[in-house]
Amino acid sequence: MFERLFKLSEHNTTIRTELVAGVTTFLTMSYIIFVNPDILSTTGMDRDAIFVATCxxxxxxxxxxxxxxxxxxxxAPGMGLNAFFAFTVVAALGFTWQQALGAVFISGLIFVFLTVTGIRSWLIQGIPHSLRSAIATGIGLFLGIIALKNAGIVVDNPATLVGLGSLKAAGPLLAIFGFFVIAVLDALRVKGAILIGILAVTILSWMTGVSEFHGIVSMPPSMAPTFLQLDIVGALHGGLIHVILVFVLVEVFDATGTLIGVAKRANLIQEGKPSRLGRALLADSTAIVAGSLMGTSSTTAYVESASGVQAGGRTGLTALVIAVLFLAALFISPLAASVPTYATAPALLYVAGLMMRELTEVDWEDLTEAAPAALTALAMPFTYSxxxxxxxxxxxxxxxxxFTGKWRAIHPATLIVAILFVIRFAFFAE
Structure with a gap:
């Protein structure tokens, strides 16, 4: 059956190899089970329902x-997009989480349309490489400041906007410890380093009485508080149009970049040969729509899948193993509820650091490329958006x-997006 479904021999792999690859990828990305409810629950959404949707x-x-x-x-729900959902759309702009879910749903439908019609390819080709790299870097910086704030390391300071928190408090100390655990284990190529770091901080927090242990296993909680609670009509509010645009742009860049990168590493995309990239993007976009109905921010392909590819994964059987393990994770909701914010903060900070390596892809010798890239990356954390x-x-x-005479380098897709943002500031500024 597996041979017929996944063509294992054609891809020079075995059931055992695919199983190992699936477990490996799950371990490297399973931190989202704890981090996503932590982020989205700040909007007022039910944490247990988010946990179920996240699985x-x-x-x-x-x-x-x-x-x-x-x-x-x-x-899984994308890092960065969940932060945008919670801290920008709901916290900063003041929209309800139901409207934000509606915006995710609409962006998913647009992504499906762009993929099916081929417009996505035109859009991707038209966005400058420097801006694509800067977007990933900026999201990393945005996650970084959120992580430092959640850990209590960065605090509000009326005189300087931000300042250093107390490094003698339990939360910041445990977060620092967690970051070092994750970094050291990842440097030593230990599988599931991020998950191990989260659990290490959580267990130490229980042992020292800083946080409470609520148990490990139980039946899955109800998803009713978030299931089908999206407000699609409310998402068509004028102020949310630019939010939908951002969701679409980030989803398109993130999904396409991740899928191409991981697929190339697995040798699934070869010059002159047909690939399944279109089908993979269709799977990605339909997952966004389904996730919004369940009650979570945009679901996207995870770059951590590269760890499973490194372990030999070459077919959909690896992805099927990942799916089964996420379903099994539904039964650990008490454990998820026992994980404090400062235990997930180191994971956010570490992922943020990894995303910043995209800066090396920017052409710093050309100021017309470098300056917009720098502005993109800096504005995200400093405007919290x-x-x-x-x-x-x-x-x-x-x-x-x-104005430097290089107007021929402006692709129509870039021009259209820029005009849409100008219209947003002129007529829909919050």
């Missing part, structure tokens, strides 16, 4: 990836290219 959405997305695309790639970072980057790119 079900990746399971469904990974099953679709396995059966439709036959690629060894796991899916991924949307503002994208706007600053696209608008400045068009302006600099135009």
């Amino acid at each position: 079900l959405a990746p399971a469904l997305g990974s099953i679709v990836m396995a059966l439709v695309a036959n690629w060894p790639i796991g899916m 991924i949307a503002n970072g994208l706007a600053f980057g696209f608008i400045s790119y068009v302006v600099l290219k135009l």
